[in-house]
Amino acid sequence: MDERIIDRIRQTEHGFKHIIEAGDQILTDQDLQHVDLAIQYLADGSYQVRMLAAYLLGQLSPTRPEALSILETRVADDPNWRVQEILAKAFDYYCKTKGYEESLPVIKKWLSDPHPNIKRAVTEGLRIWTGRPYFKDYPSEAIALISANKADGSEYLRKSVGNALRDISKKHPEEVSDELATWNLTDKKTAFTYKLAKGK
Numbered sequence: 001m002d003e004r005i006i007d008r009i010r011q012t013e014h015g016f017k018h019i020i021e022a023g024d025q026i027l028t029d030q031d032l033q034h035v036d037l038a039i040q041y042l043a044d045g046s047y048q049v050r051m052l053a054a055y056l057l058g059q060l061s062p063t064r065p066e067a068l069s070i071l072e073t074r075v076a077d078d079p080n081w082r083v084q085e086i087l088a089k090a091f092d093y094y095c096k097t098k099g100y101e102e103s104l105p106v107i108k109k110w111l112s113d114p115h116p117n118i119k120r121a122v123t124e125g126l127r128i129w130t131g132r133p134y135f136k137d138y139p140s141e142a143i144a145l146i147s148a149n150k151a152d153g154s155e156y157l158r159k160s161v162g163n164a165l166r167d168i169s170k171k172h173p174e175e176v177s178d179e180l181a182t183w184n185l186t187d188k189k190t191a192f193t194y195k196l197a198k199g200k
Helices: 003-011 016-030 034-044 047-062 065-073 081-098 103-113 116-125 141-146 155-169 173-180 188-198
Strands: none
Touching: 003 016, 003 047, 016 034, 016 047, 034 047, 034 065, 047 065, 047 081, 065 081, 081 103, 081 116, 103 116, 103 141, 116 155, 141 155, 141 173, 155 173, 155 188, 173 188
């Protein structure tokens, strides 16, 4: 791969546009082993290059199961929050391409994973959930799936859960209120999520 592209990525500190442009350029080159290249980029010391790796894997994931597996393992372990943002976008791309209803088994699997980054990739990636096909027609299912992590040990994840529910409440206030009414607010973690969901 042209090292000039990679050098330019390393020097650009903000935004995602340059990552997407470089990734799309790489994917048009059919002579490259795209998954192998992404794995190579994941080992780079620059978070920007690891963002590129996550983007490539996301684009490949609907047709290459190994790419989805690498997102779920290697990318989810990356310590940089920007890489985690790309992971969320990558997961949504997977679901959009495969179909949200068809992706339900994978959505549920990721949401039940012990790793908070994997769960957050779903909660954050699919926002606004009820703007997505299938969940648009079944808001209560989206609310139930998101709410399962209301008391998670990760504040980072709980923020995403609360914010996602608040998003949905703008169009489906009764459904969200019905869910929140069932929560045990004596639990501090749940109460934290509740406040965000209520917009307090």
